[in-house]
Structures are given as structure tokens and as C-alpha cells.
Amino acid sequence: xxxxxxxxxxxxxxxxxxxxxxxxxxxxxxxxxxxxxxxxxxxxxxxxxxxxxxxxxxxxxxxxxxxxxxxxxxxxxxxxxxxxxxxxxxxxxxxxxxxxxxxxxxxxxxxxxxxxxxxxxxxxxxxxxxxxxxxxxxxxxxxxxxxxxxxxxxxxxxxxxxxxxxxxxxxxxxxxxxxxxxxxxxxxxxxxxxxxxxxxxxxxxxxxxxxxxxxxxxxxxxxxxxxxxxxxxxxxxxxxxxxxxxxxxxxxxxxxxxxxxxxxxxxxxxxxxxxxxxxxxxxxxxxxxxxxxxxxxxxxxxxxxxxxxxxxxxx
Numbered sequence: 045x046x047x048x049x050x051x052x053x054x055x056x057x058x059x060x061x062x063x064x065x066x067x068x069x070x071x072x073x074x075x076x077x078x079x080x081x082x083x084x085x086x087x088x089x090x091x092x093x094x095x096x097x098x099x100x101x102x103x104x105x106x107x108x109x110x111x112x113x114x115x116x117x118x119x120x121x122x123x124x125x126x127x128x129x130x131x132x133x134x135x136x137x138x139x140x141x142x143x144x145x146x147x148x149x150x151x152x153x154x155x156x157x158x159x160x161x162x163x164x165x166x167x168x169x170x171x172x173x174x175x176x177x178x179x180x181x182x183x184x185x186x187x188x189x190x191x192x193x194x195x196x197x198x199x200x201x202x203x204x205x206x207x208x209x210x211x212x213x214x215x216x217x218x219x220x221x222x223x224x225x226x227x228x229x230x231x232x233x234x235x236x237x238x239x240x241x242x243x244x245x246x247x248x249x250x251x252x253x254x255x256x257x258x259x260x261x262x263x264x265x266x267x268x269x270x271x272x273x274x275x276x277x278x279x280x281x282x283x284x285x286x287x288x289x290x291x292x293x294x295x296x297x298x299x300x301x302x303x304x305x306x307x308x309x310x311x312x313x314x315x316x317x318x319x320x321x322x323x324x325x326x327x328x329x330x331x332x333x334x335x336x337x338x339x340x341x342x343x344x345x346x347x348x349x350x351x352x353x354x355x356x357x358x359x
Contacts, residue, residue, distance in 0.1 A: 097109050101275070102275070105319065105323055125218075127235075127238070131163065133146060133162070133165065134188075136188075140166055146225055153229035159180040161216060161217055165188050172185050188204055202295075213290075219284060222282070223329075226349050226351055227329075230347050231327075240289045241319075242320060244279045245325055246276075247330050247331060249277035265309075273316065279308065327343050329346055333348070334348075
């Protein structure tokens with residue numbers, strides 16, 4: 045969430061196109077029903093209720109807001125597939141102080157009813173707190189070296205995620221969700237976010253024009269995006285997908301020079317060339333202290349924890 049300060053045995057991989065297919069089928073059925081003068085009634089199924097926000101990208105990927113999914117149907121689908129979800133967090137140096145709150149709130153709101161592996165990357169394994177976990181959920185501490193600068197941690201985490209995807213994640217989980225550690229879960233975050241390649245709209249730019257996006261503008265950088273290109277501005281603090289897709293994304297993003305906004309710049313370049321199969325609304329990554337709570341945000345699901353950046357980053 046640091047970037048908000050500038051804006052106020054191997055398991056099979058699953059490819060879930062359910063939300064897109066569901067939406068297209070519903071639109072078709074409504075059109076046919078209206079043409080025939082007959083209402084369409086499907087037990088237990090409702091059309092997305094949001095008309096105040098964009099719910100579909102130009103490439104037909106769903107944009108997930110409250111009111112655009114039926115969690116009971118989705119839970120049944122993913123339980124039948126017996127999926128396991130991995131959550132990766134980096135608790136380097138003093139950032140380990142945020143870990144307890146993140147894990148405690150994840151147990152309350154994150155993928156409830158599903159198996160979860162919490163992958164904690166840290167240079168201080170002895171400082172990782174003990175948190176009571178539900179059955180089928182386990183913490184896995186992965187010791188990694190620290191770094192002198194927070195920017196180095198930001199860039200190196202992508203390489204570490206890529207390496208661990210190959211070493212173990214491909215054999216242990218079906219989907220990965222990667223989040224910053226200085227966050228807390230505040231409301232439901234479940235299987236509605238599971239898709240091969242998932243990005244989150246940056247809360248500081250989801251209403252902004254493309255010319256305002258802080259893409260990498262230096263042509264010599266591999267993260268460069270010309271001013272006449274770009275779809276959305278995505279956050280580097282919350283992304284995910286199938287393990288294979290996350291491995292491809294993180295491998296492509298970490299082998300590059302440091303960009304204007306570090307790993308987030310490379311993430312945006314990659315996702316311009318490899319479109320997300322699902323886009324999460326800013327409900328899934330928000331800073332209420334800086335941005336308030338606008339009416340369009342019916343729920344705040346994952347929010348930033350207030351902190352002194354200078355105190356945390358440089359100690």
C-alpha cells in the first residue's frame with residue numbers, strides 16, 4: 045500500500061471461466077425473454093444488480109463488485125474441485141509487526157470453508173506470531189534474506205514468488221493470492237476472486253483518466269507503456285491466479301531494471317500484454333484513511349493498516 049501516498053503432490057490446475065460464461069448466458073436469456081414478451085425466471089440465480097459501475101472489461105473479463113456474484117453457487121463449484129488456495133505475504137524487517145493482524149483477519153474473512161496455505165516470507169522467522177487457525181489451514185514460514193531498501197524488497201519478492209512456484213507451490217496449491225502484509229481483511233474475500241490471472245483496480249486511479257495513470261514512461265525500461273496505451277491501472281498490493289499463471293507473471297516482471305513504481309510498473313506492463321481473466325474492484329484493496337468511503341464502495345474487503353512509512357521502512 046506504499047504507493048497510495050502519491051494519490052490520496054501436484055494438483056491439477058483449474059481454469060474458471062464461470063463468471064464470464066454466466067454473465068453472457070444471462071444477458072442472452074434476458075434478451076430472448078424480452079423479445080418473446082416473457083420474463084425469465086431461474087431458481088436461485090439472479091443477474092448482477094450493479095448498474096453504477098463497470099462490471100465487464102472490453103475483453104469480456106468480469107470486474108468483481110459486491111452484487112455481481114452469488115457466493116453460494118461459487119462455493120459449491122470450488123468445493124467440488126477440492127481447491128487449495130495459497131496466500132503469500134512478505135514480512136521483511138519491521139513489517140513483521142503487521143503479520144498477526146493480517147492472519148487473524150484472514151482467518152475471519154479469507155476463503156472461509158476452503159483449505160488455505162499461508163506462505164510467510166520473512167527474514168525474522170522467530171518473530172512470526174502464533175495465530176489460531178481453522179482446520180485445513182496452515183502457516184508455512186519461508187526464510188528469505190532481508191534488503192537494505194524497501195524498493196529492493198518490492199522488486200525481489202516477484203523473483204522469490206516465481207522461484208517458489210516452481211519449487212513447491214505448483215505441487216501444493218491450485219491458486220495463489222499475493223498481498224501486502226500491511227493490510228487487514230475486513231469483509232468477505234472468497235472464491236469469487238479465483239481465476240487464472242487476477243488483477244485489482246488501484247484505489248487511487250479507478251476513477252481516473254488514462255493520462256493520469258503513473259505508468260513507467262521511460263522508453264528504455266521494459267515496463268514502459270506509451271501515453272496512448274493502457275487499459276486500467278492495477279495495484280501491486282493484491283493480485284493472483286493459478287500457480288502457473290502467477291509463475292509466468294512474476295518471472296517476467298522481476299527480470300528488469302527498477303521502474304518508476306518498482307514491481308507495480310512491471311505488473312501493469314505485463315497485464316497490458318496478457319489481459320487479466322478477472323479484475324477485482326477496489327473493494328479488495330482500499331485505504332479508508334486516505335480515500336474515505338465513497339458510496340460506490342458497498343463493502344471494504346481488504347484495507348490498509350495505518351502506519352508511519354519512514355519508521356517502518358528504515359528500521
